Amino acid sequence: MAVTVTISKEKPALSALLCVETVKNKDLTWSFGKINDLSTDGSSLFTSTPSICRFIGRKFPEGKLLGDSVLERTEVDHWLSFAWSYLGCSSSFNDSVGYLDGVLGPVTYLVGTSLTVADFAVWEVLHLSLSWHTMLAISKAPLNVKRYYEFLCAQDVFKIVQESTPEAFASVKQQVSQSKAKSTDKK
Amino acid sequence: GASRVKQTSNVVIPNPLGSGIHDIVINADPSSPPLSLFVLFEMLKQKFRVLATSYTHSSVTNIDSKLCELIKSGSQVTRGDHDIALSVVWKKVKYGPELVVSPAKQSVILGEVNIARYINRLLYPGFDTEDIVEATTCDEWLDTAENQLINGNSKKRNAAVKSLNVRLKKNDWTVGSQFSLVDVVMWSALHQSQLVGGAPENVQKWLNSCSSMPLFQTALKAVS
Numbered sequence: 001m002a003v004t005v006t007i008s009k010e011k012p013a014l015s016a017l018l019c020v021e022t023v024k025n026k027d028l029t030w031s032f033g034k035i036n037d038l039s040t041d042g043s044s045l046f047t048s049t050p051s052i053c054r055f056i057g058r059k060f061p062e063g064k065l066l067g068d069s070v071l072e073r074t075e076v077d078h079w080l081s082f083a084w085s086y087l088g089c090s091s092s093f094n095d096s097v098g099y100l101d102g103v104l105g106p107v108t109y110l111v112g113t114s115l116t117v118a119d120f121a122v123w124e125v126l127h128l129s130l131s132w133h134t135m136l137a138i139s140k141a142p143l144n145v146k147r148y149y150e151f152l153c154a155q156d157v158f159k160i161v162q163e164s165t166p167e168a169f170a171s172v173k174q175q176v177s178q179s180k181a182k183s184t185d186k187k
Numbered sequence: 188g189a190s191r192v193k194q195t196s197n198v199v200i201p202n203p204l205g206s207g208i209h210d211i212v213i214n215a216d217p218s219s220p221p222l223s224l225f226v227l228f229e230m231l232k233q234k235f236r237v238l239a240t241s242y243t244h245s246s247v248t249n250i251d252s253k254l255c256e257l258i259k260s261g262s263q264v265t266r267g268d269h270d271i272a273l274s275v276v277w278k279k280v281k282y283g284p285e286l287v288v289s290p291a292k293q294s295v296i297l298g299e300v301n302i303a304r305y306i307n308r309l310l311y312p313g314f315d316t317e318d319i320v321e322a323t324t325c326d327e328w329l330d331t332a333e334n335q336l337i338n339g340n341s342k343k344r345n346a347a348v349k350s351l352n353v354r355l356k357k358n359d360w361t362v363g364s365q366f367s368l369v370d371v372v373m374w375s376a377l378h379q380s381q382l383v384g385g386a387p388e389n390v391q392k393w394l395n396s397c398s399s400m401p402l403f404q405t406a407l408k409a410v411s
Contacts (some may be wrong), residue, residue, distance in 0.1 A: 001194065040194075045320060045323075046323060046327070048327060048330070050326070050327075050330055051323050051324075051326065051327045051330075054322075054323045054326050055319065055320070055323045058196045058315060058316070058319035058322060058323065059194065059196065059319055061196050061197065061198035061316075066315070068200070068201060069200060069201040069202070069203070070200060070201065070202050070203060070305065070308045070309065070312075071203065071288060071289060071292075071293055071305070073200065073304075073308065073315060074286075074296055074301055074304050074305040074308065075293055075294055075296060077296075077301045077304050077326075078294065078296045078297055078298070078301045079294075081297065081298055081300070081301060081330075081333060082297070084334075085333070085334055085338060086282075103294055110294070111294075
């Protein structure tokens with residue numbers, strides 16, 4: 001059964017795209033479209049980013065996107081909640097980055113010993129976060145999160161996704177430089 | 188309607204049960220108890236031998252003593268005779284209820300909904316693989332319960348109740364044709380966000396169906 005993913009140009013579901021590029025299966029293809037969407041045989045099944053990622057993870061288990069055991073699977077769920085509810089919310093951003101820094105101290109990946117949707121979700125939120133890029137720009141980013149973010153950016157699948165969706169990131173970068181210019185004016 | 192072909196996933200997910208007793212520790216705030224836990228506790232007891240213990244942390248005063256009575260095994264039991272040891276610690280928790288099963292190897296799992304997901308996987312080892320469209324639909328409703336009902340503002344809460352009401356117009360249960368984890372979590376989230384009294388007709392009817400099930404009797408004691 002062929003699975004097709006549509007990625008919105010305006011608000012790209014980067015995690016969904018990372019899933020597609022990691023799985024690399026002829027039965028899973030993507031293209032740009034109006035909204036983020038996952039369809040099987042032409043009928044739409046899911047449009048929210050976590051659901052698209054979960055479905056791909058379940059449909060293509062060889063990609064090992066959702067963790068190995070019962071515990072790892074639920075850890076992935078935990079990180080999806082964390083990414084989109086706490087890290088993605090500007091009022092709790094600082095606390096969330098602090099918590100993430102503590103967790104990342106001894107580990108390379110958030111769950112288990114390889115990339116999962118947990119890493120994709122956290123990376124997506126950081127990558128498109130004005131707060132995060134401002135932290136980086138003024139050298140206030142916690143070290144473990146900075147190392148982790150840069151480590152992920154340099155991996156092949158993340159490079160492909162960054163190259164495919166330059167607009168989303170450019171707009172964040174532009175806002176960072178504007179807010180930086182403003183804060184310099186004040187001084 | 189047309190019968191749907193189930194999409195399955197050909198993979199076995201390692202399960203912690205079956206090799207000795209499985210320890211689960213849940214920390215929760217007694218001033219906002221995760222009600223789904225009481226239902227899931229009853230579901231676990233139907234399938235497994237559960238050794239349950241409740242503790243009150245010293246940081247908590249004025250705990251309603253009935254909470255500790257609700258998740259508890261008899262006193263004349265030995266640990267070795269059980270599949271699961273469930274310990275509930277009533278304490279102040281900053282970001283909601285916490286689940287710990289293997290402290291050296293995991294991050295603490297946060298939130299009532301994710302705790303429910305873990306227990307559901309113990310109850311139904313085939314959840315992630317046997318019908319992947321239904322499993323993902325369940326997760327989507329669980330995300331709604333967490334983001335819109337438990338953590339959302341009144342606008343989000345009303346929107347979630349509205350879509351539940353639409354769904355329940357032609358269906359007895361929230362997802363699929365049978366009672367599931369999603370019903371447990373939605374029931375719990377609606378009670379905790381004080382939305383039960385003013386719930387629309389279909390939601391009201393479904394809430395009553397849940398509340399009349401034996402599985403919900405312990406949870407009802409916690410809200411009364």
